Amino acid sequence: MSDGQIKVAYWPGCVSRGFTPELHGSMAIVADKLGIELVTLDRANCCGAGVIAEHNQELADTLNARTFALAQQTGLSMMNICSTCQGAQSECQQRLDADSAYRAHVNEALSGQGLSYEKGKDGFTNKNFLWLLVEDYGLDRLKAQVVRPLTGLKVGPFYGCYIVRPKERLGYGEHPDRDIYLEQVITALGGEVVEYDGARKCCGFPVITMNRETSLKQAGTHVGDAIDAGADCLVTPCPLCHLNLDMQQPEAAKVVNRDLGLAVLHLPQLVGLALGAEPKELGMSKHIASTGWVEERLAGVPA
Amino acid sequence: MADYTIKVRRFQPESGEGPYWEQFKVELEPSLSVLDALLQTKDREDGSLAVRCSCRAAICGSCGMKINGQSGLGCKTQIGEAQELAEKKMGAVGGSAERAVVVIEPMGNMPVIKDLVTDMESTHWAKIRRVTPWLLPHGAPPEREYIVEPESMLDITQPMACIQCGACVSSCLSMEADPGFIGPAALAKAYRFVGDPRDAETKERLHDLAEDPHGIYDCTHCFACVDACPKDVAPMDQIMRLRRRAGEEGIEDPNSGHDHEIAFVKIIEKKGTLDESLLLQESFAPGIKGKLKPSKRAIKEMLGSIPTAIRGIKTGKMRSLPKLIPGIHHKLPDGAQDDVKAIYKHAEEHNEEFNLYIKGEEDVEPEPDEPTDAILGDEAAAAAESESA
Ligand code: SF4
Ligand code: SF4
Ligand code: SF4
Ligand code: SF4
Ligand code: FES
Numbered sequence: 001m002s003d004g005q006i007k008v009a010y011w012p013g014c015v016s017r018g019f020t021p022e023l024h025g026s027m028a029i030v031a032d033k034l035g036i037e038l039v040t041l042d043r044a045n046c047c048g049a050g051v052i053a054e055h056n057q058e059l060a061d062t063l064n065a066r067t068f069a070l071a072q073q074t075g076l077s078m079m080n081i082c083s084t085c086q087g088a089q090s091e092c093q094q095r096l097d098a099d100s101a102y103r104a105h106v107n108e109a110l111s112g113q114g115l116s117y118e119k120g121k122d123g124f125t126n127k128n129f130l131w132l133l134v135e136d137y138g139l140d141r142l143k144a145q146v147v148r149p150l151t152g153l154k155v156g157p158f159y160g161c162y163i164v165r166p167k168e169r170l171g172y173g174e175h176p177d178r179d180i181y182l183e184q185v186i187t188a189l190g191g192e193v194v195e196y197d198g199a200r201k202c203c204g205f206p207v208i209t210m211n212r213e214t215s216l217k218q219a220g221t222h223v224g225d226a227i228d229a230g231a232d233c234l235v236t237p238c239p240l241c242h243l244n245l246d247m248q249q250p251e252a253a254k255v256v257n258r259d260l261g262l263a264v265l266h267l268p269q270l271v272g273l274a275l276g277a278e279p280k281e282l283g284m285s286k287h288i289a290s291t292g293w294v295e296e297r298l299a300g301v302p303a
Numbered sequence: 304m305a306d307y308t309i310k311v312r313r314f315q316p317e318s319g320e321g322p323y324w325e326q327f328k329v330e331l332e333p334s335l336s337v338l339d340a341l342l343q344t345k346d347r348e349d350g351s352l353a354v355r356c357s358c359r360a361a362i363c364g365s366c367g368m369k370i371n372g373q374s375g376l377g378c379k380t381q382i383g384e385a386q387e388l389a390e391k392k393m394g395a396v397g398g399s400a401e402r403a404v405v406v407i408e409p410m411g412n413m414p415v416i417k418d419l420v421t422d423m424e425s426t427h428w429a430k431i432r433r434v435t436p437w438l439l440p441h442g443a444p445p446e447r448e449y450i451v452e453p454e455s456m457l458d459i460t461q462p463m464a465c466i467q468c469g470a471c472v473s474s475c476l477s478m479e480a481d482p483g484f485i486g487p488a489a490l491a492k493a494y495r496f497v498g499d500p501r502d503a504e505t506k507e508r509l510h511d512l513a514e515d516p517h518g519i520y521d522c523t524h525c526f527a528c529v530d531a532c533p534k535d536v537a538p539m540d541q542i543m544r545l546r547r548r549a550g551e552e553g554i555e556d557p558n559s560g561h562d563h564e565i566a567f568v569k570i571i572e573k574k575g576t577l578d579e580s581l582l583l584q585e586s587f588a589p590g591i592k593g594k595l596k597p598s599k600r601a602i603k604e605m606l607g608s609i610p611t612a613i614r615g616i617k618t619g620k621m622r623s624l625p626k627l628i629p630g631i632h633h634k635l636p637d638g639a640q641d642d643v644k645a646i647y648k649h650a651e652e653h654n655e656e657f658n659l660y661i662k663g664e665e666d667v668e669p670e671p672d673e674p675t676d677a678i679l680g681d682e683a684a685a686a687a688e689s690e691s692a
Contacts, residue, residue, distance in 0.1 A: 014577035043639040045575045050524055051567040054543045055550060057657065059650035063571070066646060087526075095657045098664045102657050109649035113642045161476075165526035166537075180395035187397070195396045202476040202525035209583065210520045210558035214481040218523070221480070243579075 006136055008079040009071035010038040011126075014046050015239040016081055019247065022283025023239050026268040027081050027129065029282065033275045034137060034145065038079070041070050047088040049240075050162075050206070057095075062109050064092040068124055069115035077125035079132050081268065083238030086128045087162025087170070093124065094169050128163055130237040130267055134181045139188045147276040149190025153297050155270065156194040156231040157182035158222065158245065160238030161202045182235060185267070189274035196229035198222030203244040213255060219244040220256030223264075233263040233294050235270045242266060249289045263291040273298060306330050307386055308404040309340050311352070313418050322415070326404065333383025337407065338366050340382050341419070353418035361533055364466035367473060368419050369408040374474035374531040377407075377419075410473035412482070426482065427469045430489035434512070438496065441503035455500040461660045462495035462541050464534040471528035471538050483517040487528035487538030490519060494541035497548060506552060513549040513556040520546070520560030535660065544656075575635035575643045 016023040031038050044067040046052075053060035067089070071078040080086055096103050097119050107116045117124075127135070133142065163170065164179045172178055179200065183193045204218030223245060226234055236242055244252070246264040253260040265273075269282045273294075284291040307329050314322040327348055329340045338356055345352045356366040359378045366377040371388050385405045393403040413421040440449070471487035478484045485493075493512055496502050512518045519542055528538040550561055563582075570581055635643070 015579065018577065018579050043636055043642075045635065045639075045643050046571045046577045048571065049567070049577070050543075051564055052571065054546050055564050055568050056547075056650055056654050058653055058655040059568075059647065061657070062646045062650050063643070066642065095659055098659055099657065099662060100665060100667075102655075105653075105655070109646050112645055161525040161527070166529045177391065180391060183395040193396050201479075202523050202527075204480070204523055206524040207477070207521065207558075209563050210560045211481065211516070214477060214484075214521065214523070217480040218476065 005035060005037065006132070007037040007039065007076055008132070009074045009076040010040045011044055011047075011067060011071070011078060011080045011085060012040065013080060013082040013085045013239065015243070020239040020242055020266065020286075022286045023081060023242070023266045023268065026266060026272050026277070026282040029277050030268040030272045030275065033272070033277070034142075036132075036137070039074050039076060041067065041074075041078075044070050047085045047092075049084050050088050050091070053088070053091065058106070060088070061092045061095055062106050064089050065096055065103075065106050065117040066110055066113070066115060068093065068096075068126070069110055069117040071126070072118060072120075072124065073115070077127070079127055079129060081129045081237070081266075082240065083128060083160030083163035083236075084240045086126070089126055090169055090171075093126065097123065128237055130163070130181050130185070131175070131178060133271070134184060135175065139184055142185070142271075143188045146189055146274045148274055148298065150186075150270070150274050150298065151190050153191045153294065154194045154230055154232045155186045155191045155265075156196050156226040156229065156234045157186065157199045158203070158226075158234045158236040158238075158241055158264075159200050160236060160241040161200075163237060164200050182237070182267075185271070186235065189271065191270075191274075194226060194229050194231040196222075196225045196231065198225050203238075203241040205240045205244040208244060208248070215244065216248060216252040216255040219248055220252035220258075220260065223249060223252065223260045223262050224256055224258055227260065227262050231262060232297055233265055233270075233291070235265045235267055237267040239266065247288050261289055263287065263289050263294050265291070265294070304330055305333055305383070307340060307382055309337075309344065310404045310406050311341070311344075311418070312406075312408040313352070314409075314415050315351075315417055329382075331382060333386070334381055336378045337368075337370050337380045337382050337385055337405065338377035340405070341377060341407070353416075353420045355420050362466065364468035367410045367421075367468040367470045369406075369411060369473060371406050372408075374410060374470040374527075376468060376470065376533045379533050410469055412472055412475060412478045413469070421469075423469050423472075426478070426486070427467070427472050427488060430472075430486050431467070431492055433485060434489045434493040434496075435508070436489075436492050436496065438499065438502055439504040440501050449501050451500050457661050458658070459495050459498040462491040462498075462536055462538075465491060465495075465536050466534055468533065470531040470533060471536070474527040474531035476525045476527050477521055477523045481517065481521060484521045485512070485515065485518055487522075487542070490522070490545060491536050491538040491541040494545050497545060505548075509545070509549045509552055510554055512545055513554045513561070516557050518556075519549065520556050520558040537660070540660075547656075572644060572647050573640075575640050 012024050045063050047064055048060040052063065096106060096117060110116055159182060186193050201222060202218055204215035208215040234245060242264055249260050269284060272282045279291060279295050308326055309329060310324055310326045312322055313325050327344045329343050331339055331343060338359060341354050356378065357363040361376055361379040368377050370380050370385050371392060382405065389403040389405050390400040394400060409415045409419045410421045413423055413426045416422050465488065469488065472478065475487050478486050493508065497505050497508050522539065522542045524539065526539060532538065550564060555561060566582055570578055
């Protein structure tokens with residue numbers, strides 16, 4: 001935690017500029033309000049989401065080494081806003097960091113572009129916004145910025161697999177509480193944490209094209225469990241989870257055979273609301289599941 | 304010695320009642336195991352408490368259970384650590400640490416026989432048998448044993464470490480939604496034979512595993528089995544290797560898993576970032592690959608995603624409907640796409656798999672301690688100052 005200005009090399013990912021543009025937009029607003037300076041890596045490429053690694057591991061490792069090298073050129077640590085990016089990139093980084101000969105081999109492919117990924121003395125840092133918010137920005141500092149406390153808003157955390165497992169790869173040794181940060185952030189923003197079964201389970205997104213039934217059953221079950229536990233909304237640091245939980249929610253409802261209709265917010269949207277941003281500028285009208293209820297709840301609390 | 308409270312999910316079929324929770328007080332060193340806590344309870348409080356165990360040293364694979372919701376071995380989980388985790392979980396939802404107890408349940412995804420003893424037959428052993436877990440060599444057997452280069456067996460040492468405890472099956476989030484899924488333990492076992500140089504039916508095995516709709520493409524990549532496994536088998540990694548091998552064989556599967564993978568890989572080669580609408584389309588009706596012949600299932604799936612697309616357009620999530628589904632798409636700036644293509648070329652020539660399990664982290668010589676940048680320098684200077692002060 002520090003009081004200083006935070007400046008990071010920012011990898012927005014693909015989905016935040018594709019199917020969930022409201023995420024990219026709300027991140028920009030929140031960064032501005034928090035005074036976090038984002039240096040966007042717009043020459044960087046897709047992380048491969050684990051799928052490229054499944055096809056050709058070296059390819060995935062090299063593509064991500066390129067992104068890391070671009071970040072290193074800025075002299076800053078890197079930040080992402082997607083659990084899946086975090087997981088896929090951490091996996092490649094783990095292999096790259098493990099062995100200098102392998103790193104040299106991968107760097108060979110980057111040399112033509114004047115790039116090279118270096119492990120460096122203290123290692124290369126790449127953090128999801130959630131981790132950065134808690135570990136670098138700090139919860140107390142965040143609390144002090146809240147102008148519209150989320151009083152009475154019942155929020156269910158939804159992490160996304162790639163940011164909670166595997167623990168050993170994702171720095172849980174050093175930061176054992178990374179799997180309760182969402183709860184801590186919700187509390188810091190004045191909201192109420194809803195406990196339900198699905199918080200650290202899988203939304204089913206990776207098999208949406210391969211096994212729609214399994215996939216939507218997972219999404220539908222978690223949304224249903226959260227509703228039963230009294231949630232007003234879910235919050236997630238992963239746009240892919242958002243696709244399955246929000247965009248596919250009406251389809252998931254059919255598979256689990258019950259009414260759903262639960263707002264699913266991106267993490268920067270939830271933070272943004274507490275910092276006084278308006279639902280509209282945070283792109284909440286772009287969601288499939290109505291966020292009207294959340295807005296009503298907060299209407300009584302002036303920004 | 305410390306006092307702990309364990310909360311055990313109990314069930315006795317003969318009682319005619321459903322499962323219920325019961326709490327017990329135990330007293331033991333924090334470094335002793337959750338299994339030790341259960342055995343103490345059995346010894347001192349209730350001899351009828353059923354739990355399966357034998358070695359008490361993470362070797363036999365008998366004591367799989369869920370501890371604070373996490374699947375693993377009772378004998379490999381320290382009670383002190385389990386208590387800390389329980390307190391952390393309680394704190395996260397605003398409860399007080401004093402109320403935290405260690406929650407112990409039977410393994411998931413399996414029927415319970417009694418208390419913590421589950422029936423592993425239908426969801427574990429039957430699936431293990433499903434993957435033909437023995438060697439299928441061709442030709443006359445050698446006079447003595449099969450001789451192989453030790454190096455050629457390295458690849459499968461990881462799945463060979465499996466002790467059949469079922470913790471991964473218990474944790475599997477795909478199985479939770481689709482009990483038909485072959486599952487992590489059996490698929491890890493399958494790779495153990497696919498990777499074995501003595502086996503002669505590798506191709507047939509891969510076809511079988513890819514063509515089963517509940518096979519390798521039914522895994523949702525959730526890493527739950529990786530964290531559950533007490534033996535570092537990383538079943539999910541073995542499943543990904545099976546997919547890679549099946550892909551190399553060019554096997555088409557009914558789940559369009561291979562098409563999805565190829566579509567993803569090609570899109571990034573062409574565009575650098577993921578265009579999801581194109582991915583959906585290409586996963587079902589590959590055009591980029593040069594052939595366009597959607598299967599019946601593909602057409603059904605595509606039609607299934609149209610309501611989602613239309614809703615997306617209505618809310619402004621998607622902008623238009625070119626081809627099947629639309630998408631605004633971030634394009635890489637000048638030259639960057641060529642850089643990505645160059646990487647493809649390099650990686651496709653080598654296609655190296657760096658196996659961390661086998662190679663391990665390299666030992667790095669500690670560098671001489673000298674301040675490498677301004678910040679470190681300042682800190683060192685500040686430290687020196689405060690020392691002299
Ligand atoms: S996880 Fe998704 S959004 Fe993130 S880079 Fe990869 S494909 Fe793009
Ligand atoms: S929860 Fe879903 S999209 Fe999200 S990380 Fe898991 S599999 Fe991915
Ligand atoms: S990674 Fe796959 S096999 Fe492993 S637990 Fe998740 S769904 Fe099951
Ligand atoms: S793979 Fe690991 S968790 Fe699964 S049965 Fe084998 S040892 Fe147990
Ligand atoms: S008792 Fe043998 S593995 Fe736990």
